[in-house]
Amino acid sequence: GAGVSQSPSNKVTEKGKDVELRCDPISGHTALYWYRQSLGQGLEFLIYFQGNSAPDKSGLPSDRFSAERTGGSVSTLTIQRTQQEDSAVYLCASSSTNRGYYGYTFGSGTRLTVV
Amino acid sequence: AQTVTQSQPEMSVQEAETVTLSCTYDTSESDYYLFWYKQPPSRQMILVIRQEAYKQQNATENRFSVNFQKAAKSFSLKISDSQLGDAAMYFCAYRAGNMLTFGGGTRLMVKP
Numbered sequence: 001g002a003g004v005s006q007s008p009s010n011k012v013t014e015k016g017k018d019v020e021l022r023c024d025p026i027s028g029h030t031a032l033y034w035y036r037q038s039l040g041q042g043l044e045f046l047i048y049f050q051g052n053s054a055p056d057k058s059g060l061p062s063d064r065f066s067a068e069r070t071g072g073s074v075s076t077l078t079i080q081r082t083q084q085e086d087s088a089v090y091l092c093a094s095s096s097t098n099r100g101y102y103g104y105t106f107g108s109g110t111r112l113t114v115v
Numbered sequence: 116a117q118t119v120t121q122s123q124p125e126m127s128v129q130e131a132e133t134v135t136l137s138c139t140y141d142t143s144e145s146d147y148y149l150f151w152y153k154q155p156p157s158r159q160m161i162l163v164i165r166q167e168a169y170k171q172q173n174a175t176e177n178r179f180s181v182n183f184q185k186a187a188k189s190f191s192l193k194i195s196d197s198q199l200g201d202a203a204m205y206f207c208a209y210r211a212g213n214m215l216t217f218g219g220g221t222r223l224m225v226k227p
Contacts, residue, residue, distance in 0.1 A: 031213055042206065042219040050213060089158055095213075103150045103208070104215055106160035 006107035021077040021110045025094030037089045082114045117142045121218035128197045136192045138207030147211040149190045154204040
């Protein structure tokens, strides 16, 4: 597609429920990233996928968080047993890694609210 | 680990005036890239300008320019002729390899 697409745009869930956030990257981009942005804060790295390589999960805050990327394209970030501190905007980005000159292209994010 | 620091949580500028946003970073790499992103209320991160570390010439994109001081590890953004549409959060970011590391952001307000 022309840009990075994320769904849903907004999600309200009850504490303890599981949620799935979806990211559809730019076609042909081999790298995909998830970031978390808490209210008024900067971006916190969560996880990175590059082609068929094992993902870099070093930013996941707990084992309640997991992500997968199917067929080198669409990615799903899953948060199990959601907590109120999980409330944030979750941003997905994709990148062509041929050259580091190119930054990331971001989606518009999913605003998650845990009540 | 690389760190990116934006020391100005908020900045304000009068419309049509010039404002400079500060950014410093820490790295042991010699080959890297620096970026400024704009995030309006729509949440979309928009790439404003980028700089390759090996280039001494400062990048310029229309009203946006940078002052890249490699030895000082400083990368400031200058916005000339500020417009109301420039009001947003601005993030400085550093990339070496595949990882993009962000600063904490500066909220820019533009006064009419």
